Amino acid sequence: xxxxxxxxxxxxxxxxxxxxxxxxxxxxxxxxxxxxxxxxxxxxxxxxxxxxxxxxxxxxxxxxxxxxxxxxxxxxxxxxxxxxxxxxxxxxxxxxxxxxxxxxxxxxxxxxxxxxxxxxxxxxxxxxxxxxxxxxxxxxxxxxxxxxxxxxxxxxxxxxxxxxxxxxxxxxxxxxxxxxxxxxxxxxxxxxxxxxxxxxxxxxxxxxxxxxxxxxxxxxxxxxxxxxxxxxxxxxxxxxxxxxxxxxxxxxxxxxxxxxxxxxxxxxxxxxxxxxxxxxxxxxxxxxxxxxxxxxx
Amino acid sequence: xxxxxxxxxxxxxxxxxxxxxxxxxxxxxxxxxxxxxxxxxxxxxxxxxxxxxxxxxxxxxxxxxxxxxxxxxxxxxxxxxxxxxxxxxxxxxxxxxxxxxxxxxxxxxxxxxxxxxxxxxxxxxxxxxxxxxxxxxxxxxxxxxxxxxxxxxxxxxxxxxxxxxxxxxxxxxxxxxxxxxxxxxxxxxxxxxxxxxxxxxxxxxxxxxxxxxxxxxxxxxxxxxxxxxxxxxxxxxxxxxxxxxxxxxxxxxxxxxxxxxxxxxxxxxxxxxxxxxxxxxxxxxxxxx
Numbered sequence: 187x188x189x190x191x192x193x194x195x196x197x198x199x200x201x202x203x204x205x206x207x208x209x210x211x212x213x214x215x216x217x218x219x220x221x222x223x224x225x226x227x228x229x230x231x232x233x234x235x236x237x238x239x240x241x242x243x244x245x246x247x248x249x250x251x252x253x254x255x256x257x258x259x260x261x262x263x264x265x266x267x268x269x270x271x272x273x274x275x276x277x278x279x280x281x282x283x284x285x286x287x288x289x290x291x292x293x294x295x296x297x298x299x300x301x302x303x304x305x306x307x308x309x310x311x312x313x314x315x316x317x318x319x320x321x322x323x324x325x326x327x328x329x330x331x332x333x334x335x336x337x338x339x340x341x342x343x344x345x346x347x348x349x350x351x352x353x354x355x356x357x358x359x360x361x362x363x364x365x366x367x368x369x370x371x372x373x374x375x376x377x378x379x380x381x382x383x384x385x386x387x388x389x390x391x392x393x394x395x396x397x398x399x400x401x402x403x404x405x406x407x408x409x410x411x412x413x414x415x416x417x418x419x420x421x422x423x424x425x426x427x428x429x430x431x432x433x434x435x436x437x438x439x440x441x442x443x444x445x446x447x448x449x450x451x452x453x454x455x456x457x458x459x460x461x462x463x464x465x466x467x468x469x470x471x472x473x474x475x476x477x478x479x480x481x482x483x
Numbered sequence: 484x485x486x487x488x489x490x491x492x493x494x495x496x497x498x499x500x501x502x503x504x505x506x507x508x509x510x511x512x513x514x515x516x517x518x519x520x521x522x523x524x525x526x527x528x529x530x531x532x533x534x535x536x537x538x539x540x541x542x543x544x545x546x547x548x549x550x551x552x553x554x555x556x557x558x559x560x561x562x563x564x565x566x567x568x569x570x571x572x573x574x575x576x577x578x579x580x581x582x583x584x585x586x587x588x589x590x591x592x593x594x595x596x597x598x599x600x601x602x603x604x605x606x607x608x609x610x611x612x613x614x615x616x617x618x619x620x621x622x623x624x625x626x627x628x629x630x631x632x633x634x635x636x637x638x639x640x641x642x643x644x645x646x647x648x649x650x651x652x653x654x655x656x657x658x659x660x661x662x663x664x665x666x667x668x669x670x671x672x673x674x675x676x677x678x679x680x681x682x683x684x685x686x687x688x689x690x691x692x693x694x695x696x697x698x699x700x701x702x703x704x705x706x707x708x709x710x711x712x713x714x715x716x717x718x719x720x721x722x723x724x725x726x727x728x729x730x731x732x733x734x735x736x737x738x739x740x741x742x743x744x745x746x747x748x749x750x751x752x753x754x755x756x757x758x759x760x761x762x763x764x765x766x767x768x769x770x771x772x
Contacts, residue, residue, distance in 0.1 A: 195532050197505005197660040202685060223661035224503045224692060226685040245572060266552075266593050282667055282700075287593030288572050301572075325695045328664030331635065357505040357660045358531035361635040380744030382510065382534035389532060389632060396633045410737075411744040444684045444717070 187216070187342065189351045190471065191370040191399075195390030197357035199378040200406035200433070203443055204460065205354035206230040210450030211464045214352050216345040219320040220334045220366040221356035222307065228320055230448050233312040242321060242336055244306030244329045245286025248279045254298035261290035261299060282326050307333050309340055317345045331361030338366070359393040367393075372400045372471050374430065379405055379414035387418065391427065401427055402470055404463045408432040428470055431463040496771055497654045499673035499702075503689030505660035507681040508709040508733070511743055512763075513657035514538045515750040516677075519760035522622045524652050526644050528669035529659040530613060530628035530637035537746050541618030541625040549628070549640045550609035551592045556583045560604035567596035567605060588635055613640045615647065624652070641668045662689075662696045670697070675771045676704040677730065680718035687717045694725065705730040705770055707763065728770065731763040 192205045202219075206227060209217050219227035248269070250261070255277060262270040262277060269283035270290060279290075281304075291299040306327035312318040319341035323330050334356075341351060355366045367373065373394045377387040387403065394401050403422050408415040415432065422429040436456035439449055449457045500513040510527075514535055517525040527535035554567075554576070561583060568576045568583060575590035576583055587610060597605040613630040626647055628640040637659075645668075648654050658669040670676055676697045680690040690706075697704045705728040708718055712735050722729050739749055739756070749756035 194505075196534075198507060198681075199505075221661075223663040223666075224505075224689045226504075226688055229684055229688060264594070264598070282671070285591055285593065286572060287591060287595055288570065289593050289595045289598060292570070292595065292598060323663060325662060325692065326667065326699050328667065330661075330663040358529075358665075359632065360531045360630065360637060360665065362663070364633075364635055378506070381537045381746040382532075383744075385534060385537060386532040392632045410740055414744055440683065446684060 187345065187347055187349045187351055188471065189353060189370040190467070191353045191355050191366055191373045192376060193355040193363065193366070193373050193390055193394065194357060194376045195359060195386030196378060196383050199376045199383060201376050202226045202230070202354050203439070203449060204374070204376050204404070204406070204463070205352055206448035207450045207457070207460045208464050208467070209352050210448045211461060212350065212352070212468070214316070214350060216317040216341055216349045216351035217353065218318070218337050218341040218351065219354045220337055220362065221354060222321045222330050222333045222337065222362065223323045223356070225320055225322060227354045230443065230446050231318060232446065233318055235312060235314045238311045238313060240309045241305045242307040242309050242333050244304050244327055244332070246301040247281050247284045247286060247304045248288075248290050248299050249302045250277055250279060251298045251300070252276060254296045256296050258295065260293050260295065264289050264293045285328070309336055311340050311344065313344045317341055319344070331365040334362045334365035338369070359389050363390070363393065364397065367397045367399050370399060372402065372474070374467055375401060375403045377403055377405050377418050379408055379411040379418060381414070384414060384417060384421070388421070391425070400474055402430050402467060403427055404430040404433065406433045407435040409434045430466040430470065431459065433459045433463060495650050495652070496674045497656060497672060498675045498677060498767060499656040499658055499670040500677045500679060501658040501666060501670060501693050502660060502679040503662055503693040504681070504686050507679045507686055509660070509679050510534045510538070510657055512677065512679050512707055512709070513655045514748055515756065515760045516764060517623050517655040518621070518748050519750045519757055520653050520764050522652055524624045524626065524648055524654040525657065526648050526654060527625075527627040527657045528641045528644060528665070529657060530630045530640045531659060531665070533627050533629050535657050536616070536625065536627045538748050539618070539620035539623065539625050540746070541620040543616050543618040545617045547615050548611045549613050549615055549643050550611050551639050552594065552607040553587050553590055553592065553610040554585055554596050554605045555608050556585065557604045557606065558582060560602045562602055564601065566599045566601065570595050570599045588633075613637065615640065615643050617647065637665055638668050641665060645672065662692050666696070667700070670700060670702060673702055675767060676702050677767065678704055678706045678727070679709055680706055680722070681710045682708065682712065682716040682718045684717065687721050690718060690721060694727065703770060705767065708732045710735045730766040730770070731759065733759070
């Protein structure tokens, strides 16, 4: 299967706006939302059927059996995450800080500590005519990279081998982003023309390159600062990164999204522009694919 | 109105600015709030994509590397018992080709492998994952963290930033987007949380998530509505429906957007914005005094 991942580095540049439009333009049979700690794609995809819901288990959390605990404090001394504290005469585990490593359970001379399974989120899979995989991290749970991997696995095992999938990613450059990059054919970075947007774009481009991903860039809201937009295009040229096009700031686009409609179905300037970005991106993916075939022959 | 009086009451308070969704204006609010407060500390906890320094352009006074502990196996002592690989719940150790291999990027630095090794064949080394920079811009002390490209977690950098943050002055913590571990680490010792919301469908959905998070952490909070336009504001409606105090409102302003995109600090270049952020500080002050 071929997979296109939408990333941005900076948040709020328009990843989900671009992803949802692409999904509708290409009538994608498979798509996923990997932004598990702030998922939004479901708000514009309007899946009719009931999804399959399953629990996502994180690393597990330490639990101290008070009846066995002798209050020696060895667990607290050995916990590197500051997750065990002494409060009101007893040692307790602060769940938000516990990373589930199991060191406390290992060092406890009383075997008073056990690692308990912990539901850290919910996986949600629509698997009827189109496959849509998404998830929600439980508030207060940390392990989002692992959940991202589960979201992708859920999607991959539910669809055809020759399906073309579109994946909406999360902001930043850390573990959830790294987990989303693995195995995709191309990363499209949605950049924003601002001093922050450019700094963040450069960091996500370097991150994705570091993992060997193919990268292309487009600019959203390009007319909010044309000088900065030109800087982005120059950056792409200088670094030999394919530039897929510009999308302007469009009030009616924002209205469409607020009404839960993807830009593929809206009639506005931004919709036309995003369509061009989509066509360029598809051409680019297909060309790289052909080139690879040629190279390997 | 000059924002200097009453500031003593806010001294040593830590205010975290978060939003769930990215791009709602966390950095805009944090930077301007710190600047309008005069003597203050600004901590940029978005170590994956730090942006505050682009506005403050601080003169850097000190810099330090942030490191984590990573296991190293002494293969002369290792007997291949595999206790370490069995223990590691993160699968950061694997027994490959008759040798224990360490996958540094997925190691959580818990130290467990070293504890379980019967041969004492595992020791630790420091691995740099990023840096912390301290600087100054006018009266604002700036602490900024940057995670190295390709690293998985910025949590140790955020921990270090918050340790270094001075307690004498009002501290503004600019949080990363989302609601996962990096956000939790950034807000955990805050006295007050400011939830920045934009009037979009996505903005409201993510506002609800961080609303749940601050409730879970039992930290008092209020909202700032950013990029407001004429007509319905779903973020405002959410706040009203859920009894969330609205501390301030900023209209969508094209010229402001342009200047902000170039790295200008609005409270420094525009009197009206300076006043608005001073008023916002007072509104927060009212909530935590």
